Amino acid sequence: MTNWSSRPTWERTLLLTVEQVTAGYGRLEVLHDVSLHVEEGEIVTVLGPNGTGKTTLLRMLSGALNPWSGSVSFAGSKLNKLLPERRSALGLCQLPEGRGIFQTLTVGENLNLGTVNGRGSAADRRGDLERVLAIFSELAGRLTAQAGSLSGGQQQMLALGRAVMSRPKLLMIDELSFGLAPRVVSDLFKVITELRDNGMTFLIVEQQAAALRISDRTYVMRNGRNQLDRTSADLLKSEDLVSSYLRG
Ligand SMILES: Nc1ncnc2c1ncn2[C@@H]1O[C@H](COP(=O)(O)OP(=O)(O)OP(=O)(O)O)[C@@H](O)[C@H]1O
Ligand SMILES: [Mg+2]
Incomplete structure (x- = not known):
């Protein structure tokens, strides 16, 4: 990676x-x-x-x-x-309080919104999406799902993934x-550690x-x-x- x-x-x-x-x-x-x-x-x-x-x-x-x-x-x-x-x-960015996910948009659309204020070319953004999905494996299989259908933990993952997309x-x-739940928190912590390592x-x-x-x-x-x-x-x-x- x-x-x-x-x-x-x-x-x-x-x-x-x-x-x-x-x-x-x-x-x-x-x-x-x-x-x-x-x-x-x-x-x-x-x-x-x-x-x-x-x-x-x-x-x-x-x-x-x-x-x-x-x-x-x-x-x-x-x-x-x-x-x-x-x-x-x-x-200098903050993960929005209340996650700030657009419930009626898909997971993929939410992730791409992270790049609106982002920098770089379309190819850079595609690269960013690939890198994000490699780390946020739970989201990779759900790109076309409506964000509102995700569990609380998955929505927090999505909020984090979207924030990462804005570099x-x-x-x-x-x-x-x-x-x-503690298990969800430990999954989120794992992702954050992986992002830090990157x-x-x-x-x-x-x-x-x-x-x-x-x-x-x-x-x-x-x-x-x-x-x-x-x-x-x-x-x-x-x-x-x-x-x-x-x-x-
Ligand atoms: N908008 C506000 N107007 C006035 N006082 C506030 C406001 N927001 C927070 N406070 C006060 O400031 C102090 C610190 O609040 P703050 O929300 O920063 O704490 P916190 O460490 O984030 O707490 P928590 O663990 O509940 O999230 C508290 O005494 C709170 O009552
Ligand atoms: Mg607080």
């Missing part, structure tokens, strides 16, 4: 940097001095309990919310007040596992420690603050510590 990234994996570059960001709603400060970074080719997870500010962090990164202070840069550009559409043009530099995912980069926010198994690095966040910044392998060795943070 062709690699999505032309850069060898040992030449990692910094893709996203968040430095001492505060942000919130009205007068409510939700994020307090949050700092994190994501390198190209990594799966980075932000783990934290209910109401800690994970969705707020992703909203701030996708441009729905401006930071009050601190700075955010992506692929060499300062983002702070950049409009959401400019951010996605730079390759994001960094794909942000809010609670991928939400409402899905050069894609992910920032995932999760309440469930299961995400530790697939991420390279993990930030634990509580009450809008970074509490821990470790390799995921380190955190897996301290499960008690992690569960104490996740209790909120």
Whole structure:
């Protein structure tokens, strides 16, 4: 399989940097001095309990919310007040909440919609579709099925496949596992790992420690603050510590 990234994996570059960001709603400060970074080719997870500010962090990164202070840069550009559409043009994309699948269109049509804002020639797009189908094998046999007839897990796969078709530099995912059975979550995690091995980069926010198994690095966040910044392998060795943070 062709690699999505032309850069060898040992030449990692910094893709996203968040430095001492505060942000919130009205007068409510939700994020307090949050700092994190994501390198190209990594799966980075932000783990934290209910109401800690994970969705707020992703909203701030996708441009729905401006930071009050601190700075955010992506692929060499300062983002702070950049409009959401400019951010996605730079390759900073988020899997839509509620999956954003067009229920009455087929699986194939939904996947091809991922390329509307994408780059490249028709041949490139056909190549992308082939690569996506090689990884998303569950979708390959269902290209002509109506998206609305798929199970919840398959729809999440389709949403992910469609996002991949738009060739994001960094794909942000809010609670991928939400409402899905553990087996389905583990299939999705497998696909994400395979995509990472093909050069894609992910920032995932999760309440469930299961995400530790697939991420390279993990930030634990509580009450809008970074509490821990470790390799995921380190955190897996301290499960008690992690569960104490996740209790909120
Ligand atoms: N639109 C909003 N207006 C005002 N306050 C909000 C808004 N959205 C979220 N909040 C508050 O911000 C805080 C963080 O919420 P956020 O949704 O970012 O947390 P979360 O970590 O994503 O939680 P969850 O696990 O429930 O998804 C909470 O106190 C919440 O009540
Ligand atoms: Mg949330």
